[in-house]
Amino acid sequence: MPVPVNRSFERSNDLQDRLHHVVPGGAHTYARGPDQYPEGMAPVLMRGLGCHVWDVDGNEYIEYGMGLRSVTLGHGFRPVVEAVCREIANGVNFSRPTAIELAAAEDFLDLVPGADMVKFAKNGSDVTTAAVRLARAVTGRVKVAACDQPFFSTDDWFIGGTQMDCGVPESSRSATVRFRYNDLESLSAVLKGDDIACVILEAATSTTEPEPGYLQGVRRLCDQHGTLLILDEMITGFRWSIHGAQGLYDVQPDLSCWGKAIGNGFPVSALAGKREFMELGGLRTDRERVFLLSTTHGPETGSLAAFRAVVKAYRTDDPIGRMERAGQLLLSTVEAAIREAGLADYLQLIGRSSCLTFVTRDAHGRPSQAYRTLFLQELLRHGVLGQSFVTSAAHTDSDVERTVAAIRIALPLYRRAIERGSVAGLLEGRPVAPAIRQFAAPRRDYGGALPVAADLGGIA
Template sequence: MGGTDGEFGLPRSRAANERLHALVPGGAHTYAKGDDQYPEGLAPVITHGRGAHVWDVDGNRYVEYGSGLRSVSLGHAHPRVVEAVRREIERGGNFVRPSVVEVEAAERFLATVPTAEMVKFAKNGSDATTAAVRLARAVTGRARVALCADHPFFSVDDWFIGTTPMSAGIPETDLTVTFPYGDLAATEDLLARHEGEIACLVLEPATHAEPPPGYLAGLRALADRHGCVLVFDEMITGFRWSEAGAQGLYGVVPDLSTFGKALGNGFAVSALAGRRELMERGGLRHSGERVFLLSTTHGAETHALAAAMAVQTAYTEEGVTARLHALGERLAAGVREAASGMGVGDHVLVRGRASNLVFATLDGDGRPSQEYRTLFLRRLLAGGVLAPSFVVSAALDDADIERTVDAVAQACAVYRKALDAGDPTPWMGGRAVRPVFRRLA
């Protein structure tokens, strides 16, 4: 596909989006997939995907990045995963008692993430992370939760969403406090101000930048000193940093951790894992007060657990994490070269670990700009690249990277024109893309 601004359009996708909005609040089941995240009239509605490519209802094929909000790291319809799922579906998916697949999946997960001693599976990350918070409150007898203010999302539940601009419908509470990433002194000050009140520290162990030297170990020491639970949200870092997550890569063991996204390669499976002493409080083999940890009808569907085991096998046998890093490094170098060649190297930036790249679009004054992001996304789509981020999947090949870099170069040429004009509006094609967390629709 391709074409100029005047030629490129998605009439069938636009019509499908209207149907979605008439029936589904927000037009999508995840806010980050909403059409407000894309240029006006250019939000593709997908029919299918294979490998690193997806097709929309208009018949266009795209090289796709950030697949399934970072969940599809092996590529769509990965044969090993599909076969594992097909095999279990034919044997039944949900029973009145645990399936043998549940113990096999637990054994496999704990062998992959040896820093944990017990695991409980669920369907989405929010449930797992909220369960970690509930467990931390139960074992400490404390109510306050301290979460990292620099990380965008932890849960759909009140303890987190109440801290965002989309807090409508949530009773006011002061039980959630925040700390900045990378600043041990500020975190220690927070713990001292709320001495004996904070149940847990919740954070992604790594983000778009590497943890400062000694930071994670310092947090571990602070949590121990102040008697609170250290929770690592490994939804993104799990598998993409290493098979054992960031905790495996950096060698710092949390009390509890949560995994999802890449764990199922698009199938719904998440995990809460951690120390036996804590996790067993949600079980039957202790004499203390019971914790309603996780109890989900579909949390242990056999096909999803089979998908998770197949993903773990693929990562360990095929060297997927190393491949993701190599692909990301190649892509980042190409994008930076293209941006620099078009004179916008200071305005189109690629950031993050190679396996988890994002891009920033800056205006003429070097400030983040949704208007320039809109222009950039519009030109990428016209070039056959669907890229809300530059998060790679292992299914990409050299031709995909080359096609992406070519599309970036074309986008950067238009970006340069907009910078020279001092106004991106003529190249936006309508309203600017919008942040997910905003108070008004």
């Protein structure tokens, strides 16, 4: 049954206020910021086990999203934790490569047949930017064609094309052009000048699958125009397939970038690619060398041990099947509850079963951040933490049942807001706002003096 609604966020709110004083934005990732949660209800977490987490106020939640999709086996997954503990007991960082670097690289390349070499790092942005630099060196071109998908990097070549482009030189902004997903004509148009170093895209997203022949068409266009193809496997890798989306959809990139789930939450990412390109960052080339990746912590033994333990878990079990089954059960039961509440036109779940996103609409059927916040508010009150319904292999039928019970309690309030045509009087505080936006408003931190709540249902 759902947790009673009389939960306190007092300690979390105190720590969040202190975080704002020492960490810009109050979090180290924009998607984790308090502006992404109902006001005064942004839990500061203490620990997790499986798909359950506990905050500093002692509240327990069933978590979805699972570390921004990085945790597929569950928090505190024992085989991973034990492998890491064994490895770090012998040291973490050395002045020369370690045997586990070779073992991890061989494990990785066994899973990605189209790649000949791999280099490990810590963040997704490390490897996507390294891939772009390598493509520029290979082709002698500067421009990047990036798909109109949400996020590829924190670096200038990508951030310069978002609303948060402050501090990015115009030269970086103009060097990246966009094309539309599932639209080969859109890509053909940006490639026609033969001045594009690389095309970067996710083969699929949580809400969009490639149309038949699309990815093969992208590969063909890249070959025709002398452009490298980079696949971003941050989300799809180890969630769509252990071999990534490239294995699932049968397309071979020149370079691919991995992260998130490959370490079950531990900090590890990877750039993989064909030897003829990757060696430009090595010692077996007569060409001018590329400063590809050179990180102090990239070969840190703990995260590589985590990666190897994750690979073993995937080879001996079926975590992808389990997370997809949990997502399918969640989808069918939540959709039934929404239909029963008469809200099918206002609240929908979309996307792959293991990576579900909910769409919230106002009384006019328009996407609404205010109604989204109202929904999140009620889920939090009843023990569900999640900006989406991204599952893990740790989500059980019981967890799904508890989640659906919480949603059933939340739906009548959502219906009242629809009938009123407003969240006023129902939503406590300001709505959530897009994580990447030009100004802090409408969720600027006022240092404790908060403005009166307003109904901003039209903000999407």
